Amino acid sequence: MSQGIEFNRLMLEMRSMQTEAMARAKPAASEPAAVGAPSFADMLGQAVGKVNETQQASSQLSNAFExxxxxxxxxxxxxxxxxxxxxxxxxxxxxNKLVQAYQDIMQMPV
Structure with missing residues (x-):
């Protein structure tokens, strides 16, 4: 049962991060980035870290069962x-979406 609760918590965190990212107004070119605001790279790194933790927990649980x-x-x-x-x-x-977006940007005429 706790696994389902953790999954729901993970989904809520992902949705809240999405909402925060969408709610932030894009700063004007002359305005500096907000101090203390997480960058996209930081958020992506955290997401990768959580996926890694989930996989490690699964592996440990599987080993314990075995x-x-x-x-x-x-x-x-x-x-x-x-x-x-x-x-x-x-x-x-x-x-895949990030790679596709990068490829689309690189193919844009200058």
């Missing part, structure tokens, strides 16, 4: 595995 540790249920292992898979697929899609 070793026969008590208190580790197959349903928890499968849920953790699916969370890791979904988060990795989402990160892959974000990467």
């Amino acid at each position: 070793m026969g540790k008590s208190g580790v249920d197959i349903t928890d292992v499968m849920i953790a595995s699916q969370k890791a898979s979904v988060s990795f697929q989402a990160m892959t899609q974000v990467r």
